[in-house]
Amino acid sequence: MDVKGLNIFNVFKKRTVTEKSMAILAITLLPALFVTNSLEATILYLIYFLVYLILVLLVQMLIKKVFPKEMAIYASVIGSVGVAIIVSQFIDAFHIGFANNYLLYIYLFAINLIPIMVKEDNDDLGKSLVDGIQSFLGFAVIVIIVALIREVLGTGSIVFGNYTNVKFSLKLFESSKALLIFNNAFSNFIILGIVLAIVQLVLNRKEEVK
């Protein structure tokens, strides 16, 4: 599938919002959404994803230089899977609690489309890294919004300390008044639908103004 010019995570770049680019945005977000039942887990996930993204972009650039085009695609797959496994090994060793709950979604870094889209859109390493980090910011903002909505509405509080040494607890309202539906994974799709509708609206308006 040709994904050139479809990366709308990078809000610093002008892009036309199409059905295809919105579909890719949704597919790219899917595995990450299953980590959004706590803000702490989401932030940890995003930090590791940033590490993965930088490493995989470096590997992609190496592949581009070393392999001919027809072999590069296979090398890319091996590279993405290999880097995802390496990152997951570190998580499994250093963040046991997080790994127990979310290691599967770390392996699924390998099918994240951001590195592929960034590679397609950029020729040199410097531009790739800048585009990659800018795209990561767009990705992170959406995932954090979903996590915030889920944790606050689903539990009535924001709690840190389950996966890291950062101990923090903010009670916003009684847990008995929390909407338990937001603790279920399928609430991701409801929130994502609303968030994507807003993203599309904002991006479309931006284009109209231009």
Add this chain to the structure above:
Amino acid sequence: MKENKNLKDILYMVGFIVVFLGVIIGLNYALKSTKANNEAQYKVKKYETVLNGIKVGELKDVLKDTDDKIIKEKYEALNVNNKVVAILYEATKDNQYGSITIRVAIDAEGKIIGVEAEVDQSISPDKTKAYVEAYKGSKISSPKADGVSMPSVGISVGTANEIFSAIAESAGIVDDIFTQLFGEGYSFSEVTTITEDTETVKGVKDVLVNDEVKAQVYILEGKALYNTTEGYGSDEEKSIELQLIVEPISTRIIGYYFDMDKYHHTKSYITHVENYLNALIKNNVLAANYSDIEVDAETGGTSSTGSLQPANTVKLVRTLLNNLKNNLGYVFGEEETVNSDAVKTKQEITVGSDKFYLYYLEDEGIYETGNSEEKSIGLYIIINAENKVVSSYVPLDKYHHTKSNAFMKNVYNYINGIIKNKVDVTTISSFEVDSDSGATGSGNPSNSVKLLISMIKDLGTYVGGDE
């Protein structure tokens, strides 16, 4: 040239794969000890709160297949000298309001060192958490929350208690029968004799809780052949001592205790005797009105076929119970059919110069708020000549409302309350019992308790009219 390039590309690809595999395998070895160390720390950290400051070096996984499935983790917490300083448990149970996860540390005697509850319940989660976490310091087999009031909806606490019960069983912490029945604060009175026939009925002692007589323990002793198989001591008689726990006045059998030092029959066959006595308890048999019922020695089930051959020790227990019945001197009149509203039968009991009346009540009532379907409850109640309740009990086979611990607790508390307060059944309309403590008050009774009140009101009307 082209072939050489292809070969070069293939070699690059192989090298690329080998490098990745090398890094992955190398990392796997390099991080092995870090992972093991962090895993141990993670487990200890998870139980840090419940360990209450006890320093732990290592956790040893001791969860067995035989443990209740609700128990997810069981560890022996070892200190730096490899000595077990606590047993740690994590257990989870679901109910209609969600789930409850309990993490608890107990010492070798079953005392709760610390407890942490994750209460994911739609009703009163914070109150339930506070109540359950107040179990700290009490015994795992009979946890108590001193100074913290129980949430008004007790189902979540009931679920938590089921978790504690499973943990107690897994830890092998089982209370003696007296603690199970009366809690830890019970005491005994002096043993007194009730008859000149002290050969088999040695005496009786009261079980006291806060100076109130909660039960009576009859000490029975007898001697009989213990093995009728030829060549196996078939001509030798050996003795056993049975302590039979009964309710005051009604003499309903509620428990038993064997002092194993005084149990000289074959100990491996004690299950037969226990099954028999458990069947008597289940069937609400009154010691003063005891008659042999046939019980399958293996299963404890009753049978009317007459084909079951009781074990030797069961035969001896039957003899002891018959002797007790004769010595108690209760006279039970004929059972009369009444069928006046909830009042179904009546039986007169004469004890010396005192007269009591045993009634069986049964009626239907709504068992679930919002559901119009009605289900029945049966209730035995003994009143004295002044129409005051002296004993009452619910036969479980006649109880068709929800039997979960939380609801049954309301029923038992109510029954205990009316016995404790010696309620006059003719004035029951003004009587209310707190569903938690059993004390009189202005509580809102559950559907089952409302039905009991209605049935006892019917008895009051019948007794009033009868007079």
